[in-house]
Each structure stands twice: as structure tokens, then as C-alpha cells.
Amino acid sequence: MLGRVTTTEARPRPRRGRAVRTGVTIAAVLLLLFGVPWWTLVLAPAWPLPVTVAATAVFLVALLAFPAGMFLGHARGNDTASTIGDTILGLVWIAFVWSIIGNVLRLALLGVDGAARIAAAAVAVVVVVLALWGHYEAMRVPRVREVEVRLPRLGAGLDGLRVVQITDTHYGPIDRARWSRGVTEAVNALDPDVVCHTGDIADGTADQRTEQSAPLGDIRATMARVYVTGNHEYYSGALGWLDRMRTLGWEILHNQHVVVTRDGASLVIAGVDDRTAEFSGIEDHHADHEAALAGADPALPVLLLAHQPKQIDGAVAHGIDLQLSGHTHGGQIWPFHYLVRTDQPVLQGLSRHGERTQLYTSRGTGFWGPPFRVFAPSEITLLTLRAG
Known part of the structure; x- marks a missing residue:
């Protein structure tokens, strides 16, 4: 008697299925991101054929150049490609957002002759103005934002302590050595007592x-210059950056703390690694509040450096008085602010969490990727700490 012969069909590999879904998703996003401005600015207004063809060609070149620039730039390390890809991303995002708003205007003008052309012209003007202004805002040396923070546990001897925060400098494919020197100046x-890079x-x-x-080495502080890692260090050789900052004379707060004292009053300045560090594969890199505070006098107030506002829960749990963070860029290009808020508890500014803990979130000193800042100005923050 013959046994039953069974056959099994080979199942498609899960990785292949995920890759296909990812590819389809990316293609859909790109078509939407480029398609809405193309339809609003080019197709709907029914421009003369030569204008439509030429403008469509521009959109098509940008659509093809964008993924190529992002891949060759960010995956292969080509700075020119990065600049091209990042710039296209910023421009198309601005055009996408304002095209949607322009279509609302077109609906409001329904029945008016040339409504589509009026809307297209308005969108084009706004996009050009915002792109030029946003680029200027991104490339200029940030203005100083002054904030006063009262810490009830701070001793009188440290009343008026001047803490300067810089963060998210994002030195990148666009050479900003001159900008960096301007930030240092x-x-x-500001004649700071403490300078923090978060x-x-x-x-x-x-x-x-x-x-x-290099200009970071020329920054002066009377008491301390301290630094913690952000998530981007873990994409860019974190250990190399730790060595670089040590060479430049900065104190690395790798789950560690220092104590500053003046006129009999002391403040613990602690730092933890970024929350993404534990996935970096680098040994002993992860956010560890207990290690950062080990040996510190629990009666002293604590200033904590932690790159992401999302790390505030750990600060509250450990009774931190003030946490300084960055990461959000204040949204960088409106209305990306709303997407940032889905991931982070705070976008920018001073906020309170729990009974003791306050959080200051900087909008960032530099910019990431697209060289634009729209309705999210960069900052160098001067925090004056007041005794309680």
C-alpha cells in the first residue's frame, strides 16, 4: 500500500513581503507628495501646453532626483547628493502643504473665472517666499532665547547661574564652519557659567x-562644559564623537554627573545617553538615570541633560529638578510640528512634569536635512537659574 504523498507549497519569504509593502508605501507617498503640487500648480490651471510640459518635466526630474539623492547621500555618504535630496524634500514639503491650502482657496473662488490660476499663482508666491525666508532662518546664527527658571532646591549661592544650551547643531553636508564660529562667538x-550641548x-x-x-573647542564657561549624545550620534560613529568632544575639552556625561559649587551652594549636573543608544550595539550605551546619579547627594538639586523630551518620565521618577532637551527642532518646517507632537510630549519651551520636575525643550541650534526653518526659529538658549 502506497503511503499518502503530501506536497507543501513554498511560502513566500516574510522579508520579501515586507520589502514589497515598504516599496509600495514609499511610492505612494512620493506620488502624493509630488503629485498634489504638480496638479495644483501645473495641471489644474490649464496653462499653455509648452508651460505645462516644461513644468511637468521639472517635477519629474525632482521626483527622480529625490530618492536618488537621499540614497546616495544618506546611505552612501555623498554630501552633494545629500544636499540635493534634502533640499528637494524641504521644497516639496512646503509646496505640498501650501498646495492643499491653495485648493481650499480655489474652492472658495468656485465660479470665479480663472480660479485655478489665481490659486496656483498664490501658492507659487507663498512657496517661493517661505523657501527663501526659511533658508535664511536655517542658515543664520540663532538668536538668543532667554528663559528664567526657578528651582526651589537651588541654594542662594547659585542664584543667577547662567546656563547656555546648544543642541542639534547637525553639522552636515552643507559646510557651516563659519556658522559654527558664529555660534561660538x-x-x-553671554558669559556663561555652564554650557550644555544636548x-x-x-x-x-x-x-x-x-x-x-572645531569652534566648539573655543566655547568658554566659568564652571563646566558638558555634553550628552543624541540619536544622530548613533548613526554617525558615536564613539568617534565622544573622543572628538573630549579632545575639544568637553566633559562627557555618559550616564555620569559632575557637581558645580559657588558660595557654598552646589548643583548636580547629570547626563544620560539618548534613549536610542540601547539599540546601537555599542556596549554600555543606554539611558541609565541611576548610574548618572550614583554617588550624588540626594539633597542637592539636579540639572539633567537628556536629548529627547520623551525621556522626561525617567527624570520625574528620579526626582530631577530640571531636564534640558532638544531633538524636536520645534517642528522645523510647519506644519510638521503636529507630527512631532505625536511622538514627543513637548514641542518647545518650559513645561512642568510631576510635582518637582521641569523640562526645557530647545527648538535646536541648527537644522536636520532640509536647509529650511519655517515658523520654527532656531535658538541659543540662556537659562538663568533662580534659587527658591
């Missing part, structure tokens, strides 16, 4: 961004 002009120094390795980061 602006910080030194992460995301660069996009690129320390060797690639040597010239841009």
Missing part, C-alpha cells in the same frame, strides 16, 4: 565634520 558673549552634534563622522566642529 554668540555663546561666549546632542545631535552632526550628520556624519567626527573625521568628516572636523572643521565644522
